[in-house]
Amino acid sequence: MDLGSPRFRAELREKVGKVKNFIRVALREEAPSPIVLRLMREADLPMLHGWLKRAHVREWWAGEEALLPFEEIRARYLPRVMAGENVTPYIAMLGERPIGYAQSYVAMGSGAGWWEDETDPGVRGIDQFLCEPSDLGQGLGTRMVKALVARLFEDPAVTRIQTDPDPRNLRAIRCYEKAGFRALGTIVTPDGAALYMAQERPGTDAHAQRRSQTSS
Numbered sequence: 363m364d365l366g367s368p369r370f371r372a373e374l375r376e377k378v379g380k381v382k383n384f385i386r387v388a389l390r391e392e393a394p395s396p397i398v399l400r401l402m403r404e405a406d407l408p409m410l411h412g413w414l415k416r417a418h419v420r421e422w423w424a425g426e427e428a429l430l431p432f433e434e435i436r437a438r439y440l441p442r443v444m445a446g447e448n449v450t451p452y453i454a455m456l457g458e459r460p461i462g463y464a465q466s467y468v469a470m471g472s473g474a475g476w477w478e479d480e481t482d483p484g485v486r487g488i489d490q491f492l493c494e495p496s497d498l499g500q501g502l503g504t505r506m507v508k509a510l511v512a513r514l515f516e517d518p519a520v521t522r523i524q525t526d527p528d529p530r531n532l533r534a535i536r537c538y539e540k541a542g543f544r545a546l547g548t549i550v551t552p553d554g555a556a557l558y559m560a561q562e563r564p565g566t567d568a569h570a571q572r573r574s575q576t577s578s
């Protein structure tokens with residue numbers, strides 16, 4: 363075979379092209395779109411109102427909120443109102459598709475009986491839900507929570523991230539475990555019993571056992 367012949371070079375180019383194409387396709391398939399948490403806007407509120415009525419959201423999140431008229435949901439979730447309570451709302455996006463709602467809050471000074479023992483201003487809390495029932499149980503929630511945790515730890519002031527699922531919400535608890543949270547004990551919140559789960563800023567395990575002392 364003449365390695366310098368035009369025919370050999372053309373065949374080689376074609377084969378290299380096929381390999382490159384195979385790698386491009388494989389990478390596209392193996393690297394799912396990242397989940398991006400964008401700040402919620404006022405224009406998202408009608409969409410959120412619709413989500414809160416869905417059965418899987420009502421069950422573990424909305425409760426009686428699902429029955430509230432739009433104006434009351436607007437009054438509660440308007441981003442500038444939430445900012446006044448140190449809560450930041452997000453819409454989780456998978457590419458162009460909104461897949462859920464999430465919020466983070468500064469635990470210390472929450473008021474209304476929440477986190478009254480918290481003295482660390484670096485502690486953030488998170489809550490979230492996926493909007494489509496058909497998305498549940500496929501790992502999307504874990505990716506969403508990981509994305510939110512990574513986003514919050516980008517702020518060097520954040521020391522710890524906590525969450526407080528209903529102890530009966532086994533799917534959420536497992537999701538949080540997969541996203542790096544540890545269950546540190548049951549607590550009583552103004553919403554009732556909760557499992558306190560937390561993760562420290564990576565590389566700083568100093569506070570790891572602190573919250574376990576609050577368990578009952």
Ligand SMILES: CC(C)(COP(=O)(O)OP(=O)(O)OC[C@H]1O[C@@H](n2cnc3c(N)ncnc32)[C@H](O)[C@@H]1OP(=O)(O)O)[C@@H](O)C(=O)NCCC(=O)NCCS
Pocket residue numbers: 418419422423489490491492493497498499500501502503504505526527528531532533534536537540
């Ligand atoms: C909580 C939520 C965000 C989790 O997202 P998700 O995509 O459903 O969760 P994932 O698929 O990432 O992980 C769920 C895990 O729980 C497991 N699971 C599901 N149902 C379960 C059950 N009844 N008991 C125990 N484990 C269960 C799944 O098998 C999976 O674990 P595995 O990967 O080890 O098999 C989503 O389910 C949701 O929006 N639920 C409704 C609202 C809600 O509960 N919000 C949380 C309030 S704290």
